[in-house]
Amino acid sequence: xxxxxxxxxxxxxxxxxxxxxxxxxxxxxxxxxxxxxxxxxxxxxxxxxxxxxxxxxxxxxxxxxxxxxxxxxxxxxxxxxxxxxxxxxxxxxxxxxxxxxxxxxxxxxxxxxx
Amino acid sequence: xxxxxxxxxxxxxxxxxxxxxxxxxxxxxxxxxxxxxxxxxxxxxxxxxxxxxxxxxxxxxxxxxxxxxxxxxxxxxxxxxxxxxxxxxxxxxxxxxxxxxxxxxxxxxxxxxxxxxxxxxxxxxxxxxxxxxxxxxxxxxxxxxxxxxxxxxxxxxxxxxxxxxxxxxxxxxxxxxxxxxxxxxxxxxxxxxxxxxxxxxxxxxxxxxxxxxxxxxxxxxxxxxxxxxxxxxxxxxxxxxxxxxxxxxxxxxxxxxxxxxxxxxxxxxxxxxxxxxxxxxxxxxxxxxxxxxxxxxxxxxxxxxxxxxxxxxxxxxxxxxxxxxxxxxxxxxxxxxxxxxxxxxxxxxxxxxxxxxxxxxxxxxxxxxxxxxxxxxxxxxxxxxxxxxxxxxxxxxxxxxxxxxxxxxxxxxxxxxxxxxxxxxxxxxxxxxxxxxxxxxxxxxxxxxxxxxxxxxxxxxxxxxxxxxxxxxxxxxxxxxxxxxxxxxxxxxxxxxxxxxxxxxxxxxxxxxxxxxxxxxxxxxxxxxxxxxxxxxxxxxxxxxxx
Numbered sequence: 001x002x003x004x005x006x007x008x009x010x011x012x013x014x015x016x017x018x019x020x021x022x023x024x025x026x027x028x029x030x031x032x033x034x035x036x037x038x039x040x041x042x043x044x045x046x047x048x049x050x051x052x053x054x055x056x057x058x059x060x061x062x063x064x065x066x067x068x069x070x071x072x073x074x075x076x077x078x079x080x081x082x083x084x085x086x087x088x089x090x091x092x093x094x095x096x097x098x099x100x101x102x103x104x105x106x107x108x109x110x111x112x113x114x
Numbered sequence: 115x116x117x118x119x120x121x122x123x124x125x126x127x128x129x130x131x132x133x134x135x136x137x138x139x140x141x142x143x144x145x146x147x148x149x150x151x152x153x154x155x156x157x158x159x160x161x162x163x164x165x166x167x168x169x170x171x172x173x174x175x176x177x178x179x180x181x182x183x184x185x186x187x188x189x190x191x192x193x194x195x196x197x198x199x200x201x202x203x204x205x206x207x208x209x210x211x212x213x214x215x216x217x218x219x220x221x222x223x224x225x226x227x228x229x230x231x232x233x234x235x236x237x238x239x240x241x242x243x244x245x246x247x248x249x250x251x252x253x254x255x256x257x258x259x260x261x262x263x264x265x266x267x268x269x270x271x272x273x274x275x276x277x278x279x280x281x282x283x284x285x286x287x288x289x290x291x292x293x294x295x296x297x298x299x300x301x302x303x304x305x306x307x308x309x310x311x312x313x314x315x316x317x318x319x320x321x322x323x324x325x326x327x328x329x330x331x332x333x334x335x336x337x338x339x340x341x342x343x344x345x346x347x348x349x350x351x352x353x354x355x356x357x358x359x360x361x362x363x364x365x366x367x368x369x370x371x372x373x374x375x376x377x378x379x380x381x382x383x384x385x386x387x388x389x390x391x392x393x394x395x396x397x398x399x400x401x402x403x404x405x406x407x408x409x410x411x412x413x414x415x416x417x418x419x420x421x422x423x424x425x426x427x428x429x430x431x432x433x434x435x436x437x438x439x440x441x442x443x444x445x446x447x448x449x450x451x452x453x454x455x456x457x458x459x460x461x462x463x464x465x466x467x468x469x470x471x472x473x474x475x476x477x478x479x480x481x482x483x484x485x486x487x488x489x490x491x492x493x494x495x496x497x498x499x500x501x502x503x504x505x506x507x508x509x510x511x512x513x514x515x516x517x518x519x520x521x522x523x524x525x526x527x528x529x530x531x532x533x534x535x536x537x538x539x540x541x542x543x544x545x546x547x548x549x550x551x552x553x554x555x556x557x558x559x560x561x562x563x564x565x566x567x568x569x570x571x572x573x574x575x576x577x578x579x580x581x582x583x584x585x586x587x588x589x590x591x592x593x594x595x596x597x598x599x600x601x602x603x604x605x606x607x608x609x610x611x612x613x614x615x616x617x618x619x620x621x622x623x624x625x626x627x628x629x630x631x632x633x634x635x636x637x638x639x640x641x642x643x644x645x646x647x648x649x650x651x652x653x654x655x656x657x658x659x660x661x
Contacts, residue, residue: 020291025283032290039297046305072310073301076253080297083260087293090267091286097271098279107287109280 005045012038023112025095025105029088036084040077047073122169123184123199125162126207126244129155134237142230149222152233156218159240160211163204170204171626181640183250183647191645192314198250198644201630202459206247206378209463212612213371213470214240216605220474221364223601228273228362235272239265239368246375250644252300252310252337255379259296259344263289266372269365270357281360284353292340299336306330313644316386316637320393331398334387338399341383344376345436347406348413355417355429358473366428366473370466373436377462381443381455385634386641388447400448404561407441408568410434415572418579424479427579428472431532434572435465441565442547449556452635456627457546463623464539464616468531471609475524478598478606479587517598520607522588527610529584533577534569539617544569546624 012034019031047070055071057063095105102109133155137148169182182199185191218236226232242262249255267289271282304310306329307318322330339350346354354373358366380403388398410433417430442458531540548569551562616623633639 020287028287032287032294035291035294039294039301042298043301046301048305072304076297076301076304079253079257083257084290084293087260087264087267087286087290090264091290094267094271094279094282094286097274098283101274101276101279107283109276109283 001049001051005041005049009038009041009045012041023106023108025098025107028107029091029095032091033088036080036088040080043073043077043080120182120184122162122165123182123197123248124186126159126166126211126248127197127241129158129162130237130240130244134234134241137234137237138231142227145227148233149218149226152218152236153215153222155237156211156214156240159244160208160215163208163211166199167204167208170199170201171629181643183644185647185649188649190649191647192309192311195254196250196311196313196644196647197248198313198640199248200640201626201633202378202382203247205459205463205626205630206374207244209374209466210240210243210247210371212467213368213609216474216608217364217367217470220367220602220605221362223599225273225362225364229271231268232272235265235268236368238262239269241265243371243375247378250312252303252312252315256293256296256300259375260293262372262375263293266369269368270361272365273362278360281353281356285357288343288353292343295336296340299333299340302333302336303330306333311644312383312386313641316389316392317641317645319387319395320391322393322395324394327394330387331395334383334398337383338380338402341376341379342406342440344373345380345440346373346376346410346433347437347440348410348433351410351413351433354433355426358429358432359423359425363474363477366425366476367470370432370470370473373432374462374466377436377439377443380440381634384443384447386637389635389637391638397447397449400444403440403444403447404557404565405444407437407439407444408565410437410440411568411572413437415568415575418575421579424472424476424583427583428469428476431465431472431576432469434576435462435469435532438465438547438569438572442551445551445557445562445565450551450554451556452631453628454547454550454554455631455634456624457543457548457550459627459630460546460620460624461540461543463627464531464543464613467609467613467616468528468540471524471606471613472528472532474602474606474609475521475528478602479521479525517603518588520603521598522584524606524610525580525584525588527613529577529580531613533580534573535577537617539613539620542617542620542624544573 016031016033016035016038019027019034022028022031050069053067053069055069055074057068098109099105104111106112133151137151140148142148166182184197184199186195186197188194214236218233221232221236239262242258242260242265245258246255246262249258267282267286270285271278300310303315306326307315307322309315309318319330343350358369361369384399384403388395388400390396392398414430414433414437417433418427421427421430439458439462442454442461446452446454446458527538529535530538534540534544548566551557551566
């Protein structure tokens with residue numbers, strides 16, 4: 001399972017970085033989305049990979065921590081998802097504005113000279 | 115302690131948050147009210163931060179850096195998020211509010227009208243800045259960074275226009291990518307150490323197993339990369355000049371402190387995690403900071419000489435300022451000791467005030483060259499402003515010869531401070547750095563002399579560049595005298611007055627900086643203080659409910 005997760009993170013971030021370096025704004029935003037997926041998976045893996053373990057412990061009594069997943073990374077991912085969703089939406093608006101103002105979807109606002 | 119005074123620590127975050135949220139409810143026809151609320155909030159912030167500075171100074175001397183804490187939700191340490199007030203954070207919050215008041219007043223002269231929700235975004239920017247300075251938790255730092263960045267995206271685009279949208283696109287893309295790296299760094303550190311609390315992290319550093327150390331270093335390096343992007347270190351700074359130049363004048367004046375957030379975060383994390391007590395990790399990153407800082411100063415110097423307009427030149431001055439401070443942090447981390455830092459902090463204070471004043475001066479100085487008129491026309495076009503609103507536009511102020519004198523004086527003060535010439539505060543800061551640098555032996559002498567040479571050269575370059583602009587504008591004006599509103603001159607005069615005050619009170623301020631630097635060099639005190647932060651529960655008898 002570690003291998004699958006590692007490959008998934010690797011492929012997502014490699015594609016994300018490649019797209020981020022492309023000259024079209026749409027490619028850039030898709031690249032940023034892929035990168036943020038990769039990062040969310042990465043944060044998840046930092047809480048150690050467990051199967052079938054709940055993150056919430058019962059109240060009172062003895063608690064065996066090994067039977068539970070670390071709740072912290074899950075909380076971090078939740079925050080990260082919300083923030084990246086909001087900033088991506090904002091970026092999208094700026095992209096559309098740039099397309100309207102400059103008349104091209106090149107990231108520099110003008111096509112490269114041939 | 116009186117609960118009201120205890121809650122004062124969170125006031126720098128709550129005041130702008132509430133003010134900004136209230137202003138969102140009204141549309142921009144209520145401009146006068148919004149301006150009043152905005153300035154009132156900024157003044158309240160200033161008063162609170164003065165009290166906080168006094169408090170961080172008044173506390174009994176334990177390394178000169180006693181601290182106030184605010185446990186959010188009263189969770190015990192190290193599980194909850196904590197706000198920490200020490201000398202450094204109090205000073206940065208103070209500096210933020212010092213810049214906020216003049217920028218807001220200046221914006222009232224016309225810039226706030228050039229788009230939607232200027233005042234709300236400005237307040238949210240303040241909230242993010244203050245939060246980033248006060249928090250003691252890495253993930254919380256990320257959240258506040260996002261708050262201030264989201265607000266800065268809006269502010270940078272304020273006024274619209276092709277140049278701003280283009281610069282904004284680059285600025286947002288770079289910062290989004292940096293945020294991704296921030297998350298990787300934070301989660302890497304959490305995965306290895308199991309904590310996000312900076313103080314807890316600091317106390318864990320010395321006893322870290324050798325196998326785990328590289329991971330923590332990698333995580334910290336990623337965080338450092340993100341902060342250095344914000345601080346504008348070369349070669350991560352190519353976005354900065356265009357973005358700062360494109361921003362509206364009051365926005366650019368406030369952005370002068372945005373690079374300092376990066377510098378602050380570097381200083382805080384480096385001193386806590388890689389200070390002298392960090393075992394095998396002590397001094398990690400120092401070579402990068404020294405090399406990068408010196409390269410940034412060199413880049414900024416060449417940029418100042420090459421710039422044609424004052425806007426681009428001012429942006430490069432920001433680079434020189436943050437490059438100098440970063441290099442000195444590097445020297446201090448490499449074994450130069452805390453004494454070096456006090457000069458750098460003083461320099462940071464005075465150069466931030468001066469660049470901010472310069473950004474405010476910039477637009478009135480070049481007003482008659484058609485820059486502003488073209489900008490306004492473009493904005494009005496983009497927003498389809500109706501003629502009724504347009505009617506209040508042509509209040510451009512009085513054209514008197516006195517204006518040019520006041521502008522010239524303000525410009526002269528900024529020039530002296532930024533070039534580091536006596537007798538103003540820029541010289542004091544630079545002299546303090548150089549004097550300390552020459553009297554320490556931890557760093558190879560060749561490197562020290564290279565840095566000293568670079569600082570002197572950069573001062574010369576700044577002098578040449580700014581004098582050239584000054585002669586063109588003030589001695590050989592080819593147009594009519596610019597018409598400037600009192601609302602625009604006032605804030606500049608205020609900032610210049612602050613610089614003069616800083617010069618007169620240099621000894622007092624320097625003493626504060628020395629205590630700050632001493633406190634930074636003893637991370638154990640910070641860590642212990644935070645870890646033992648008292649909960650409200652402990653001080654009050656708890657009412658037991660049936661269980």
